[in-house]
Amino acid sequence: MPAMAALAASPAVGQAASFSTTPHKAALSSSGSLFAAPKLNLPRAVPSLRLNGQSRIVAAAVPEAPGPEYFSEKPPTPLLDTINYPIHMKNLTIRELKQLADEVRAETIFTVSKTGGHLGSSLGVVELTVALHHVFNCPEDKFLWDVGHQAYPHKILTGRRGKMHTLRQTDGLSGFVKRAESEYDAFGAGHSSTSISAGLGMAVGRDLKGKKNNVISVIGDGAMTAGQAYEAMNNAGYLDCNMIVILNDNKQVSLPTATLDGPAPPVGALSSALSRLQSSRPLRELREVAKGVTKQIGGSAHALASKVDEYARGMISGSGSTLFEELGLYYIGPVDGHNLDDLVTILREVKNTSTTGPVLIHLVTEKGRGYPYAERAADKYHGVVKFDPATGKQNKVKTATQAYTTYFAEALIAEAEVDKSVIGIHAAMGGGTGMNMFAKRFPERCFDVGIAEQHAVTFAAGLACEGLKPFCSIYSSFLQRGYDQVVHDVDLQKLPVRFAMDRAGLVGADGPTHCGAFDVTYMACLPNMVVMAPADEAELFHMVATAAQIDDRPSCFRYPRGNGIGVQLPANNKGIPIELGKGRILLEGTDVALLGYGTMVQNCLAAHALLANLGVSATVADARFCKPLDRDLVRQLAKNHQVLITVEEGSIGGFGSHVVQFMALDGLLDGKLKWRPLVLPDRYIEHGAPKDQYAEAGLTAGHIAATALNVLGKTREALQVMA
Amino acid sequence: MEALRTSGVGVLSSTRVGDAAVSLTVDVGQCVSFSSSAVFGGPVRNQVASAGWAKKRREGSGACQCVAAAAAAADEFVTVGGSAGTLYSVLGVELGGSFSDIKSAYKQMARRYHPDVCPLDDRDACTQKFLEVRHAYEILSDPEKRAEYDYALMHPSFAQALGNSSTSSWGRSRRTQGSEGVSDAWRFQWEAQLSRLRRDSEVKSSPVSNSNSWGARMRREKSEH
Numbered sequence: 001m002p003a004m005a006a007l008a009a010s011p012a013v014g015q016a017a018s019f020s021t022t023p024h025k026a027a028l029s030s031s032g033s034l035f036a037a038p039k040l041n042l043p044r045a046v047p048s049l050r051l052n053g054q055s056r057i058v059a060a061a062v063p064e065a066p067g068p069e070y071f072s073e074k075p076p077t078p079l080l081d082t083i084n085y086p087i088h089m090k091n092l093t094i095r096e097l098k099q100l101a102d103e104v105r106a107e108t109i110f111t112v113s114k115t116g117g118h119l120g121s122s123l124g125v126v127e128l129t130v131a132l133h134h135v136f137n138c139p140e141d142k143f144l145w146d147v148g149h150q151a152y153p154h155k156i157l158t159g160r161r162g163k164m165h166t167l168r169q170t171d172g173l174s175g176f177v178k179r180a181e182s183e184y185d186a187f188g189a190g191h192s193s194t195s196i197s198a199g200l201g202m203a204v205g206r207d208l209k210g211k212k213n214n215v216i217s218v219i220g221d222g223a224m225t226a227g228q229a230y231e232a233m234n235n236a237g238y239l240d241c242n243m244i245v246i247l248n249d250n251k252q253v254s255l256p257t258a259t260l261d262g263p264a265p266p267v268g269a270l271s272s273a274l275s276r277l278q279s280s281r282p283l284r285e286l287r288e289v290a291k292g293v294t295k296q297i298g299g300s301a302h303a304l305a306s307k308v309d310e311y312a313r314g315m316i317s318g319s320g321s322t323l324f325e326e327l328g329l330y331y332i333g334p335v336d337g338h339n340l341d342d343l344v345t346i347l348r349e350v351k352n353t354s355t356t357g358p359v360l361i362h363l364v365t366e367k368g369r370g371y372p373y374a375e376r377a378a379d380k381y382h383g384v385v386k387f388d389p390a391t392g393k394q395n396k397v398k399t400a401t402q403a404y405t406t407y408f409a410e411a412l413i414a415e416a417e418v419d420k421s422v423i424g425i426h427a428a429m430g431g432g433t434g435m436n437m438f439a440k441r442f443p444e445r446c447f448d449v450g451i452a453e454q455h456a457v458t459f460a461a462g463l464a465c466e467g468l469k470p471f472c473s474i475y476s477s478f479l480q481r482g483y484d485q486v487v488h489d490v491d492l493q494k495l496p497v498r499f500a501m502d503r504a505g506l507v508g509a510d511g512p513t514h515c516g517a518f519d520v521t522y523m524a525c526l527p528n529m530v531v532m533a534p535a536d537e538a539e540l541f542h543m544v545a546t547a548a549q550i551d552d553r554p555s556c557f558r559y560p561r562g563n564g565i566g567v568q569l570p571a572n573n574k575g576i577p578i579e580l581g582k583g584r585i586l587l588e589g590t591d592v593a594l595l596g597y598g599t600m601v602q603n604c605l606a607a608h609a610l611l612a613n614l615g616v617s618a619t620v621a622d623a624r625f626c627k628p629l630d631r632d633l634v635r636q637l638a639k640n641h642q643v644l645i646t647v648e649e650g651s652i653g654g655f656g657s658h659v660v661q662f663m664a665l666d667g668l669l670d671g672k673l674k675w676r677p678l679v680l681p682d683r684y685i686e687h688g689a690p691k692d693q694y695a696e697a698g699l700t701a702g703h704i705a706a707t708a709l710n711v712l713g714k715t716r717e718a719l720q721v722m723a
Numbered sequence: 724m725e726a727l728r729t730s731g732v733g734v735l736s737s738t739r740v741g742d743a744a745v746s747l748t749v750d751v752g753q754c755v756s757f758s759s760s761a762v763f764g765g766p767v768r769n770q771v772a773s774a775g776w777a778k779k780r781r782e783g784s785g786a787c788q789c790v791a792a793a794a795a796a797a798d799e800f801v802t803v804g805g806s807a808g809t810l811y812s813v814l815g816v817e818l819g820g821s822f823s824d825i826k827s828a829y830k831q832m833a834r835r836y837h838p839d840v841c842p843l844d845d846r847d848a849c850t851q852k853f854l855e856v857r858h859a860y861e862i863l864s865d866p867e868k869r870a871e872y873d874y875a876l877m878h879p880s881f882a883q884a885l886g887n888s889s890t891s892s893w894g895r896s897r898r899t900q901g902s903e904g905v906s907d908a909w910r911f912q913w914e915a916q917l918s919r920l921r922r923d924s925e926v927k928s929s930p931v932s933n934s935n936s937w938g939a940r941m942r943r944e945k946s947e948h
Contacts, residue, residue, distance in 0.1 A: 207941040210948075240936030330923070332916045336906040342913075349917045355928040356920060357938060364909075 068390035069372040074110040077103040085159050086133040086184075098340050101130045104153045105370045107161070111152065113389045115167040116509070117175050120368035120380035121150035121220070124250050124337070128218070128363060129153040131343035135351055136214055142186035142202050146195035146219040148176030150248075151185075158184035168509035170688030176513060190513020191478065192451050193226035195219050196245055200232055200358075203241040214244065214351060221249040222428060225450035230327070236358040237328015244350060245329060245360045248337065250367040324360045333362025338369060379431065401564035405502055407537045408559065409434030411544035412471055412500075413441050414573040421468045422548060425449065427456045433473040433502055453482035457490060457497070464495040469548060476501040476516025476558060483522060490554045491526040497554050498547040499523070504533070504558035504598070505649035506680075506697065511687030516558065517680050520597070520654030523556050524626045530555035530580065531627040533598030537564035539624070541575030549577045560599050560649065562690070581628035589617035592708045593637040597623045597648040597655040600678075603694075604647055606701030611708060614717045618708065626655045629662055638668040643711045647678040647704055654679065674711050678704060809876065810859040818873075822864065829860040 079096060080103040083089055092100065105126045112119045130153070132143060138158065145151040155173065156164060160182065166172025177185040187198045199217035206213060223229060224247065236243065324331045332350070335342055343363075350359055367382070368374025373392025374381035387394040416422040416438070424446040430436040439446035449456045453474055460470035474482070479501060490497045501523075504516040524531045530550055534540040534557065543557045570576065586601070587608055594604040601622045608618045619641065621633060637644055646656040656677035663669050678699060685693050694700045702722050709718035811818055814828045834840065836856060841849035862868045927934060928942070 204937075207938065207945070210945055238936070240934070240938035241941070242938065330916075330920055332913050332920070334909050335913055336909060339906060342906075342910060346913060346917065350920070353921050353924045355924040355942060357927070357936075359920070 070109070070389050070392070071106070072388075072390035074389075075103075075106050077107060079103055080107060080156075080161075083157060084161075086138050086157055089130070089134050089157070092134065094341055094344060097130050097134055097344070101126050101340060102370075104130065104156055107156055107164075108152050109371050109389055111156075111164045111167065112384065113387050114165060115169070116385040117152070117168050118149035118382060119371070119384050120374050120377075120382045122152040123369050123371055123374060123381075124365040124367045125150045125218070125248060126153050126370065127338050127340050127343055128246065128248065128365070129157065131340060131347055132216065132218075133157050135344060135347040136216065139183045139186070141214040141216065142199070143184070144187045144189075144195040144199045144202075144215070144217040145177050145185075146189060146217065146223045147192045148178075148185075148189035150218075150220075151177050154184070155182075158182060168511075168687055170686075170692040172688075174511055174687055175509060176511065188513070190511070191481065192223035193219065193228045195223075196229055196232035196236065199243055199245070200236045200239065200241065203236075203243040204239065207241055214242075216244045216246060218246045218248055221247065221251065222451060225428070226452055227454065233324065233327045233329055233358075233360075240328065240357040242356050243358050244356075245358065247333075247360055247362045248365055249334070249362060250365045324362075329358045329360040330356060331360050331362065333360075334364045335361060337363030337365035382431075399563050401537070401566050403434075403563050404537060404540060404559040404561070405432070405434040406437070407540050407564060407569075408473070408500055408502070408544065409437040410573045411541045411575055412438055412473075414541075414575075415544055415548045416442055416445065418574070419469065419548060423447070423460075423463055423468050423470045424473060425456050425460050425463075425470055426473045427451055427453045427478065429473075429475065429478075432475070433500075435473050453478055454485050455482075457482040457485035460497045461485070461489040461493070461495045464490075464497050469496070469498070469551070471498045471500055471544075471547070473500040473502065475514070476504040476519040477514050479519065480522070486523075486554075487526060491528050494528045494553050496551050498550070499554070499556035500544075500547075501556060501558040503561050505560045506685055506690065506693045507561045508690045508693065509687050512684035515685065516560075517651045519556075519558055520626060520648060520650035521652070521657075524654060524658055526554075528553045529627060530625070532557045532578075532625045534559055535596065535599060535601035535622045535624070536567050538567045538569055538575075539622075541570050541573060542578050543575070543624075545575035546577040546580070550580075558598060562599075565602060578624065581625050581630050583621055583623040583625065583630035583633045585619060585621045585633070587618070587620040589619040589641075591616050591641065591712065592618040592643045592645065593621065593641040594618055594704060594708070595621045595623055595634070595637060595644060595646045595659065597626060597646070597650075600647045600649050600699065603699065603701045603704055607704035607708070610701060610705040610721050614705075614709065614714070614721065616708065616712065616714075623655065623659075626658055629658055631662060631666070634659055634662060635666065635668065638663055638673050642672065642674060643708060644673060644675045645678060645704065645707055645711075646675070647699070649680065649699060651680050652677075652682065676707055676711055678707060810862055810872065813855050813859040814863065816863075818876075825860065825863050829856065829864070832856045833860075 079092075079100045083100065089097075089100070105123060108122050108126065109119070112122075129151075132138075133154075136143075143154065145154065152164070152167075154177075155161075160173060163173050168175040174181055176188070176190045178188050179185055180188075186202070187195070189195065195217035196219060199215045203215045206215065219229060233245070236245075332346060335346060337343070346361060350356060350361070366375065368377065368380040371381070371392075377392075381392075385394050385396060412422065412424060416424075422445070424435050424438045424442070426433045426435040426447075427449055428451045430439060430448055435446055435448070439448075447459070449459060456472055456474060457479075460472045463470040479486070479499065486499070489495070501516065501519050503514060504519055507514045507516065520531065520533075523529050530547075530553060532543050532546070532555070534543050540557075540559055547555045547557060586605065589608070592611065594607060596602075596604040601620065604620045608620050611618045619637065621637060623630060623633070623646075646659050648655040656679055660669070660675060660677070663673075663675065669675065680697050680699070685697050688696075705721045706718040709715070709721060809818075811820070814825060814832060816824050816828045820828075833853065833856060836849050836853040838846060838850045838853060862872055927939065928946075
């Protein structure tokens, strides 16, 4: 039935209101609803359809079934096929560059459709990448991509097209820029807002060495909300070195209300730079007038002309120059970031001007440009899994359990329902931390501070001073950025700020830049901090409740990327607070004690099974707290077993170190006990599948069992279990 | 490059800066001839009295919106900033009117001017008025768009840069209907910025430049070798 087909085939990629003008959408919206209609199980031949008491379609006009809006097969890329390195782009005309941009765009879409990764941001900078490589000479000229997740077109054009299918996989290309991967990647990134600082360093280094290359930093408007960008611009303006900063403004600052320049008039959809557009029309005319004047006067009219300009400039900049000019960067823009003519003109002009000092070119781009589904999606297809290019449908695998992130958000909502003082804070990661869910339920109690972790921590400290209960939800690796604030503002003053550290441990495809390896170490060494880690999702609910109750000192808990294991959740998502410093024993044994911290407990349980097969009886305990440590549990394990193995998904100096410190001071190491720690190795684990990463790190169940067997002297069994 | 002659110099005086330009030109001569690039933005065109200008389109853009706006604007030289030709006057509310005021005003006018309600002979005029009313309501009822519009009323240069000198035709030639319009306004601006950069650079690289920044010192050292 055409009617049902039309409704059922609406692209359901999760976006709400959309502004597309494709025919089927227009027809649907004419019936009063902007949302994609859900699949309807209706009897055939129903002329007027009712759903929830509302007519779904206008009876007479039935829209055509919407067709796919993009290619299903990768279109031929004749021009891109001739480009292996940027040098092959030098002789292209503007028209050919435009064609190349289209081909690169298609290549990006089809690549990411097969590997998953970041899509929207790359699509927004295709023209910029093509223009940069055409005008400048990478790798002599340094391109610094802030964060690096928009560098897929850059990788395609710099000799890595053939390897793009290995993107974000074990032993494959990194999803970010990486110096070790290619000489065309000038500076590694993953965290944001570092490109201007590094670029300035490279510019100064170049000047000191007497070289002549260009340095170009590409930074987004989201990354511009971080303090480091201003620190860098302030310094760049002062040093006055030649360098180019390209501000890629796609209005995707996660912070919806502030503008780049702070208290600018609320012009909503427009960027603040646009709101400060100074009409240079009068300047143009005056310049022409001056030309006319000097023609008539002749002679030393230069002084007069410059005076006119001075006058004009003074009049025009009556409204004040932009923030960037105040910081000492020469501002050019705004520029249409998808117009290759404009981009090449400007870049060439700036390149050929010998003495510029730092220049900031403000590009306005559209995230997800060129792929209709991305343009319409609320998240602009920022991060996607494998999808079908023709329909934009992502292959989201249905799992039995949800992500720890979701469980955390639900737990926090449950706490906030009963306690009005629970507040949520995050740093531009509403999706990744699950705080968008919290914000939906409690819009007035959720704060997104932009990419500003330092500010987020101290802001939370301020809230705690007023008697509120702030939950700072920041990724483990991103919290590194706010560490001094954790120490100085929160821990030193013993303010009850709660830190919910998502993405603790290895994170899979994102790689070492996002890996939360150090949080146990850097949190547990702080004198007043309560440090805990759930072994499964039910424990996570309990720990959120526990943290909500700790009102006299700071606390934190860490949980990994990934899904829960499938245990029973507490009723109404409301956890029960755990007694501080109390671990638990899950399985009793006699020979070996496996003391796990966090989700590594699950690996310990698996190791228990492996050991049982080989006749070794193991106790499995979940420490729950690294600080305060469950001393009785440790004493008990130490006294009743020959071997104690502590397992954690963190670096040296964390849980295991605290256990052994205690044991040493308590005299537990003076007897026959053999202690072995299992931690992340002293090197960075590259991106890849989680399975591969754990194998590389030596933290699988097999490794735990093998360690136990080796210590017990059963080396042959150890090899057996590792095979 | 097209050379255009303006007949009405007085037209340029709708901004403060424009006034200054006028006083200079009047001193030097009566006719100002200025060249504009083929990709000249909307702002100046809207100011020109001669209707023949409306026919000169930008190369390669294919967008009709600005031309339509120019044609519309050519007929109405409303001073930007007065409430006479604004969307507020279309609905009959004052500038600071609340949302409920605007809504009830819209409902009233819509009921009065709806084509189905109109007497047959006034049908066309009524429809025209109704469309205007609806357009005004569209802009003023959306808080974001209204904020933009209010800002434009207060800052005429801002409106010009977006290619709308006539505030009653605001929203029709907007970038949302075609980004070429605003792109061209921007092009005007960054071309000026580039030429200033070039000039500043010449000043900076001259040996008598007194800039004492680290970068300038390094550049001097390098040029000395």
